[in-house]
Amino acid sequence: MKHVAIVGAGLCGSLLACYLGRRGYTVDLYERRPDPRVTGAERGRSINLALSERGLDALRRIGLDEQVLKDALPMRGRMVHPLGGETNFQPYSLDGDRAINSIGRGALNDALLDAAAATEGVTIHFERPLTALDPALGTLGFADGSQAKADIVLGADGAGSATRGLLMAYAGESFTETVSFLDYGYKELTIPARDGDYALDPGALHIWPRGTSMMIALPNPDRSFTGTLFWPNAGTGSFASLGSPAAIERHFRDQYPDLLELIPNLVDDYRHNPVGLLGTVRCAPWQLLGRVALIGDAAHAIVPFYGQGANASFEDVVELDRCLDATGDNWAEALPLYERGRRENSEAIAEMALANFVEMRDKVAAPFFKLGKTVEHTLERLLPGKYVSRYELVSFSTTPYADVRRRVKRQHQVLGWTAGALAALGVAAVARRVVRR
Structure with missing residues (x-):
């Protein structure tokens, strides 16, 4: 041997x-x-x-x-923290029971x-x-x-x-x-337990989407969360632009106000934890x-x-x-x-x-995205086994990634044709009403 x-x-x-x-x-x-x-x-x-x-x-x-x-x-969905709005939970699966596991x-x-x-x-x-x-x-x-x-x-x-x-x-x-390499890096922060319990819902992956940047947080068994900033490396609101304690606190007050009281060591973590690279090899x-x-x-x-x-x-x-x-x-x-x-x-x-x-950073807080997820889950319910979301195929199956990509492309084509047909029927119906008048 x-x-x-x-x-x-x-x-x-x-x-x-x-x-x-x-x-x-x-x-x-x-x-x-x-x-x-x-x-x-x-x-x-x-x-x-x-x-x-x-x-x-x-x-x-x-x-x-x-x-x-x-x-x-187990994390059964995303908890989205929009700026200036209420948090909302987006389940990962149709039944809401399937979970990815934070470890x-x-x-x-x-x-x-x-x-x-x-x-x-x-x-x-x-x-x-x-x-x-x-x-x-x-x-x-x-x-x-x-x-x-x-x-x-x-x-x-x-x-x-x-x-x-x-x-x-x-x-x-x-x-x-x-x-x-992306023009983005990552830096970790710790959200400690609060009064002996989780400061946030431990059954979700938390995400703060901010358009050109975001933060996520995943739960730990010791009731803390590991938060990760994904920010640009340069420019306004980037790792390079925030160095002083005052600038760090001001930026979080503007962009992540709910986190200020949850991360007591914010400035120390931010200034001493390294910025990691993000890239594809x-x-x-x-x-x-x-x-x-x-x-x-x-x-x-x-x-x-x-x-x-x-x-x-x-x-x-x-x-x-x-x-x-x-x-x-x-x-x-x-x-x-x-x-x-x-x-x-x-x-x-x-x-x-x-x-x-791009989806996590730019789209998850948008009403159109949430509507799309509702439609997607509706199709999964109406067409069990025939229509399955990309997220479920990637995370809750062992379907080869290349097959997932091909299947989702076909599903989107069918959706496009269906939407086009429904739109055409709608226009025809309106035209008939106009003619009758």
């Missing part, structure tokens, strides 16, 4: 180690950071995750779903690391940044001067993947990479020589606005496992098959995530 090296012990790498260990492989899992179960999460870098059916399906297959959900909180990245990573460490054949090595890789020989070099060798090397080391960079250096012009190929490959964000990082980054990475693991089954663990066949099976889907969710940013 082959020896596998996985670079990156984040969410995807840890889950992948569990899957491969259970297949009987000897797995060495290398991580550049110290053990996060000991050191804790870096300040301002927790970003809560919205774990939905795709991620749960991957966990369920190896019996980890119930354990992970103990640290999760801290750190808590999920710790659970997956524990599971990987408990899996026979898996060894985890911390503080081992990858600095060298020879895909032909399967040799790896690390910052401390140590080396390792494996039959298969899998890069699961995130959007800033060292593995991807080393593959690009090895392959030269035959390897392409594009990183498209694309590269090709994802694998070389049938023995080295990229997986998860290392292959296809996306912006977080559909809550699908971790879910999509977990689906990669399931797909690779399926390809190993289909090829009898022939990695030279399985890795190209995995890439073919996931590439179109990764492109589809990258596109949908960017589109959802």
Whole structure:
């Protein structure tokens, strides 16, 4: 049985180690950071995750779903906080019962690391940044001067993947990479518990849409919320323009007045928590020589606005496992098959995530948007199984992302034709009334 090296012990790498260990492989899992179960999460870098059916399906297959959900909180819809208006709740599903699950990245990573460490054949090595890789020989070099060798090397080391960079250096012009950054960044704030309870409804993802910017907040088991600002990097009302305590407080008083009393450490959090980058990573190929490959964000990082980054990475693991089954663990066949099976889907969710940013930022508070959601749920009720919203297909099913995109396009075409026909009937009816007069 082959020896596998996985670079990156984040969410995807840890889950992948569990899957491969259970297949009987000897797995060495290398991580550049110290053990996060000991050191804790870096300040301002927790970003809560919205774990939905795709991620749960991957966990369920190896019996980890119930354990992970103990640290999760279900969110059944969006609670929209418009400026100068009443909050309104928008359920995610037709019946209002389906939920995405808020879970801290750190808590999920710790659970997956524990599971990987408990899996026979898996060894985890911390503080081992990858600095060298020879895909032909399967040799790896690390910052401390140590080396390792494996039959298969899998890069699961995130959007800033060292593995991807080393593959690009090895392959030269035959390897392409594009990183498209938004002119937006993110910064985290903490909304603490209030009088021992949640300061906001814990059954919802809270969103403050402000046209060119927004804030969201997700609940935590300790009754706090993790808030995340998604603001422009430059210009008026941007991260660059707000530096002094007075300017920060003034901006929140103007744009987020309900949050001022809910975030007692607002100025300190804002000034000391870092601004993170938001971007989309694309590269090709994802694998070389049938023995080295990229997986998860290392292959296809996306912006977080559909809550699908971790879910999509977990689906990669399931797909690779399926390809190993289909090829009898022939990695030279399985890795190209995995890439073919996931590439179109990764492109589809990258596109949908960017589109959802515009929806969350600009549209959710608009009366027309709320009317559209009402119509959508009405169609789902009238046409059960035939009309399903994009959000439900993405979040509450394992329908491939590319199939979701195609299906929603067809549904919208039918809606357009129906609307046109109804409009024509309306005009005809008016014309008949005019003629009768």
